[in-house]
Amino acid sequence: MRRNPVLTVLHRLAIGLYIAFALFPLYWLLKVSVTPNDLLYSEGVRMWPSRTSFEHYAFVIANSEFPRFFLNSFIVSGSTAVIVTLVAAVAGYALSRFAFRGKYWITALMLLTQMFPLVMLIAPMFKILSPLGLTNSLTGLIVVYTAFNVPFATFLMQSFFDGIPRDLEEAAMIDGATRFVAFRQIILPLTLPGIAATLGFVFTAAWSELLFALMLISGNAAATFPVGLLSFVSKFSVDFGQMMAAGILALIPAALFFLLIQRYLVQGLTAGAVKG
Amino acid sequence: MTALVASRRRPFLQRLAQASEPWLYTAPALILIVAVMLVPLVLGVSYAFRDIKLLNPFSGGFVGLKHFEALATDQAFRTALVNTLWWTGASVLIQFVFGLILALLLNQPFRGRAVAQALCFLPWAVPSFLTGLDWAWLFNPVIGPLPHWFVALGLMETPQSILSDPDLAMWGPIAANVWWGIPFFAITLLAALQAIPKDLYEAAAIDGAGPIERFRSITLPFLAPTIAITILLRTVWISNFADLIVVMTNGGPADRTQIVASYIFTTAFRRLDFGYASAIALVLLVLLLTYSMLIVLLRQSFLKRG
Incomplete structure (x- = not known):
């Protein structure tokens, strides 16, 4: 179809405007994080400081607790992502391949867990985990995050399995392989992109979780990144440069995983349209 | 005799193995969901009728409907x-x-669309706590540009944060939420748009339908189911989404940005009053269930009429 050149220009302009809107808050984070302290207030609204420095990054990495928060977050999000993906792979396979009596109820249960306010679990969760010694512990967070992410990840894995023809494992089973062997050796390798996407989604979700981490963790030893950053913000003297440098550091893993999963965004968000 | 028993037992065991196979595969997921989500949920409902304060060792008694x-x-x-x-x-x-x-x-093809799409969707990847902090800083009159722009546009007399203005404070978290959540709608709707058969548009164009007519009679009807389900699910999700408010305003100034979800969190986390927090949570749960039921009923009555 021929296009009106005015419309084409307007279209590109609109896209450009939206990209500016999407990137500006991140750009500002970056800008303040490289502004030296003496210019922070005098050049507060300039688009780029007259002089840049990495002093905030150096300070945050060398003299603050942020490396530990970063490591804690990484352990929690990484373990959660791996465990959830394993559990969701087998459960998603069952939902995709078997016709059995409880299937409808399992699906309903998993949908239900996506609908009710998780915030109402905060108090009872604390009461349950506290006598087990799982408050103030990374293990406690991993258990909680794993359960929260399993339903969504199961739907996601199910949608990937649905895309693989059944003939493949049926042929293997006729040749004498058990179903589990067929699943592990033939189907799983074909779902590697799906597994990567699930890992990415769950990692990002665990990396961002705030409210349960605030409730279950007190003190710095087991603090994850959001807990550490928020306690930093509420301190008496606020150092904006350092906070934003820390913020950029927190953004890096999330952005990397975004690149990993962005090809699967459509599939993922449609499978788990219930989740953010 | 033994051979007979064995031949009768094997099919039974096989049938048992076959019947239990899907349950073995789903067991880890089900155990996790029941133990870490359903058990606390039931416990939380019981808290709503009890006096549970974390710092008071003598609390825990049954108080009926007091909360x-x-x-x-x-x-x-x-x-x-x-x-x-x-x-x-x-x-x-x-x-x-x-x-x-x-x-x-x-949805229009153009050069560099893949890159543009990735950039447009990037905000969705930003962790919610960082989104909240980032927007709080953008609204900050000392280091943020927005108050100065508002002054330049004549919307404000002196640069100040809208987050501390009781009448405007709610727009702060809403702005952050909009920035963060547009990609979600865009991704879902884009997927639905790409599933519309292209020849429909060509046929309509040949029949002389203009762009607005084509949008009204082809695009909208095809998108309608996706729009309905996305809005329903997003409404429930966003009404439960307290992160941005907890980070940006903590419910202030003077409760002007407190939503029910953040009120539950504050009651449990700051006041450590688990009983009262659970009572509020129960009310929220009932409201959300009512809303979902209403939507389902509405949908069914629509389907019947159609």
Whole structure:
């Protein structure tokens, strides 16, 4: 179809405007994080400081607790992502391949867990985990995050399995392989992109979780990144440069995983349209 | 004899193995969900009728409907209810409108579309606590540009943060939420747009339908189911989404940005009053269930008429 050149220009302009809107808050984070302290207030609204420095990054990495928060977050999000993906792979396979009596109820249960306010679990969760010694512990967070992410990840894995023809494992089973062997050796390798996407989604979700981490963790030893950053913000003297440098550091893993999963965004968000 | 038993037992065992196979595969997921979500849920419901304060070792007794009587006269709760409607309605509506526009823009082929799409969707990858902090800083009159722009546009007399203005504070978290959530709508709607058969548009164009007519009679009817389900699910999700408010305003100034979900969190986390927090949570759960039921009923009555 021929296009009106005015419309084409307007279209590109609109896209450009939206990209500016999407990137500006991140750009500002970056800008303040490289502004030296003496210019922070005098050049507060300039688009780029007259002089840049990495002093905030150096300070945050060398003299603050942020490396530990970063490591804690990484352990929690990484373990959660791996465990959830394993559990969701087998459960998603069952939902995709078997016709059995409880299937409808399992699906309903998993949908239900996506609908009710998780915030109402905060108090009872604390009461349950506290006598087990799982408050103030990374293990406690991993258990909680794993359960929260399993339903969504199961739907996601199910949608990937649905895309693989059944003939493949049926042929293997006729040749004498058990179903589990067929699943592990033939189907799983074909779902590697799906597994990567699930890992990415769950990692990002665990990396961002705030409210349960605030409730279950007190003190710095087991603090994850959001807990550490928020306690930093509420301190008496606020150092904006350092906070934003820390913020950029927190953004890096999330952005990397975004690149990993962005090809699967459509599939993922449609499978788990219930989740953010 | 033994051979007979064996031949009769094997099919039974095989049948048992076959029947239990799907349950073995789903067992880890089910155990996790029951132990870590359902058990606390039931416990939380029981807390709503008990006096549970973390710092008081003598608490824990059964108090009946006392929390709900307190809720009925709790002005902060009433404010939070109104704020929840406001926060959810404005966020969902603005996210949907701009998400739809963005999806329509990205549905046109152009050079560099893949890169443009990745950049447009990037905000979705930003952790919610960082989104909240980032927007709080953008609204900050000392280091943020927005108050100065508002002054330049004549919207404000002196640069100050809207987050501390009781009348405007709610727009802070809403702005952050809109920025963060547009990609979600755009991605879902874009997927639905790409599933519309292209020849429909060509046929309509040959029949002389203009762009607006084609949008009204082809695009909208095809998108309608996706729009309905996305808005329904997003409404529930956003009304429960307290992160941005906890980070940006903590419910202040004077409870003007407190929504029910953040009120539950504050009651549990700052006041450590688990009983009262659970009572509020139970009310929120009932409200959300009612909303979902209403939607399902509406949908069925629509289907019957259609």
